[in-house]
Amino acid sequence: MDVMVFAFTAIAISFAINIAIAAYGIFTDKSLLKKLISLIIFSDTLAAFAVLIGFRLPSVLSDYPSPPILTNIPESVDYLEEISAKAVDPVPQAFIITAIVINFAVFSFLLGLLLLNYKYFGSVNVSVIEEEAGDEVY
Amino acid sequence: MQLKLRRVKNAVKERKLRRTPLIATALIVITVALSIVIVEGGFGVLPPNQIRELGRTILINTYNPWNTTLTSYSLNSVSAIIWDYRGIDTLIETTVLFASVVGLSIIFQGIKPKPLGAGKGMSIIAKTTVKLVILLTVAASLSIAVHGHITPGGGFQGGSILAIIASLTIVAYSIGVIFRSGVSLDVLLKIRYLALLTLLLTAITPIVLGLVLNTRAYVLQNMAKEDSVVSMPATFLNTPLAGSIFFFNLIEYIVVSTSIVFIIVLFTLSSKILGSKGE
Numbered sequence: 001m002d003v004m005v006f007a008f009t010a011i012a013i014s015f016a017i018n019i020a021i022a023a024y025g026i027f028t029d030k031s032l033l034k035k036l037i038s039l040i041i042f043s044d045t046l047a048a049f050a051v052l053i054g055f056r057l058p059s060v061l062s063d064y065p066s067p068p069i070l071t072n073i074p075e076s077v078d079y080l081e082e083i084s085a086k087a088v089d090p091v092p093q094a095f096i097i098t099a100i101v102i103n104f105a106v107f108s109f110l111l112g113l114l115l116l117n118y119k120y121f122g123s124v125n126v127s128v129i130e131e132e133a134g135d136e137v138y
Numbered sequence: 139m140q141l142k143l144r145r146v147k148n149a150v151k152e153r154k155l156r157r158t159p160l161i162a163t164a165l166i167v168i169t170v171a172l173s174i175v176i177v178e179g180g181f182g183v184l185p186p187n188q189i190r191e192l193g194r195t196i197l198i199n200t201y202n203p204w205n206t207t208l209t210s211y212s213l214n215s216v217s218a219i220i221w222d223y224r225g226i227d228t229l230i231e232t233t234v235l236f237a238s239v240v241g242l243s244i245i246f247q248g249i250k251p252k253p254l255g256a257g258k259g260m261s262i263i264a265k266t267t268v269k270l271v272i273l274l275t276v277a278a279s280l281s282i283a284v285h286g287h288i289t290p291g292g293g294f295q296g297g298s299i300l301a302i303i304a305s306l307t308i309v310a311y312s313i314g315v316i317f318r319s320g321v322s323l324d325v326l327l328k329i330r331y332l333a334l335l336t337l338l339l340t341a342i343t344p345i346v347l348g349l350v351l352n353t354r355a356y357v358l359q360n361m362a363k364e365d366s367v368v369s370m371p372a373t374f375l376n377t378p379l380a381g382s383i384f385f386f387n388l389i390e391y392i393v394v395s396t397s398i399v400f401i402i403v404l405f406t407l408s409s410k411i412l413g414s415k416g417e
Binding site for chain 2: 077
C-alpha cells in the first residue's frame with residue numbers, strides 16, 4: 001500500500017508542477033493563443049486535482065472504490081451505508097462539471113476576442129499588437 | 139514627445155525582461171512549497187481513506203425513501219447535487235454559458251452566412267461513415283441526457299456529444315449543408331432563448347403549484363419537504379424519474395448542444411471572413 005501512497009503523492013506533485021508550468025505560460029508567453037492554451041491546461045489540471053481529492057484510497061486492492069451512483073433501488077438503509085462506505089466523493093465531481101461548463105463559456109469567448117485581435121492586427125503576438133497599436137497601448 | 143515615448147517603451151521592455159526570471163523563481167518556490175506540503179500530509183492523505191462528511195451525507199440521501207426531506211430520488215448522486223442540492227449554482231452556470239454565447243454573437247454581429255454552394259467535402263466512404271456516426275451519436279447523446287439521473291451522464295454531457303454532429307458535418311460535408319438543413323445562427327439562438335426560459339419556468343413551477351394549492355413551496359424545490367407538500371414526480375411507470383432533475387437534464391441537453399453548435403458554426407464562418415488582415 002505504501003507504493004500506492006507514493007504513486008498518488010507523485011501524481012499530486014506532478015499536478016503542482018503542471019500548474020506552475022501552465023502559469024508560467026500564461027504570464028510570459030508572447031502569443032495570446034498560447035496564453036489561452038496555457039490557461040486551459042491550468043484549469044484542466046485543477047479539475048484533475050479535484051478528482052484526486054475526491055477519490056478514495058482503498059484499504060486493500062480488492063476493495064476498489066465504486067462510482068457515486070446507486071446500482072439498485074435501495075431496500076434498506078444498510079445498502080445506502082454500504083454504498084457510502086465504498087463510493088468516491090460525488091461533491092468534487094459535481095463541482096468539476098460546473099467548472100468545465102463555465103470554462104467552456106469563458107474560453108470560447110476569449111477565443112472570439114482572439115479572433116477579433118487577429119482581424120485588427122493580423123497577429124496574436126503581444127509584441128506585434130503593441131507595435132501595431134502604437135501609442136494607444138500607453 | 140516621440141523620444142519620451144520610445145524611452146517609456148524601452149523601460150517597459152527592460153522591465154519585462156527582468157520580470158520573466160522573477161516569475162519563474164516565484165513559481166518554482168510555490169511548486170516546491172506545495173510539493174513539501176503534499177508529501178508531509180498537509181492536505182491529509184491524498185486521496186483520503188474516507189470521503190468527507192458532506193459527500194457521505196449526499197450519498198446516503200440521494201435515494202433515501204426513509205428521509206423524505208433530504209432525498210432527491212436520483213440514483214446518480216452527482217446529478218442530484220447538480221440539479222437538486224446545488225440547483226441554483228447550475229442555473230447560474232447555464233446563464234454564464236448563455237452570456238458567453240450572447241457576447242460572441244455581439245462580437246461577430248457583422249457576420250452573415252453567405253449563400254454557400256455545395257462543398258466538395260470528403261470522400262464518399264467518409265461521408266457514409268459520418269452518416270452512420272451521426273445516427274449513433276444522436277441515440278447515445280439522448281440516452282446519456284435522459285438517463286442522467288440513473289446512470290453516469292447528464293444534460294451537459296449529452297449536449298456536448300450531440301454538438302459533435304455539427305463539427306463532423308462541417309468537416310466531412312461543408313458548412314452549407316448545415317444551413318441547408320434549416321439550422322441557422324438565428325434559429326440556434328432562438329432555441330437557446332426558449333430553452334433558458336423553460337429552465338427558469340421549471341425552477342419556479344413549485345411556486346406556481348404552491349400558489350394554486352394555497353400551500354408553501356420553494357424555488358427549485360424537487361421533492362416534498364417537512365413543511366411543504368409540493369413535489370415533482372418521483373417515478374414514471376415504476377422507473378425513477380427524480381422529479382425536476384430529469385426535466386433539467388433534458389433542457390440542459392438542448393441548451394448546451396445549441397450553444398456549442400452556435401459557437402462551432404460562428405467560428406467556422408468567422409475563420410473564412412477573418413482570413414485576411416485589417417478587413
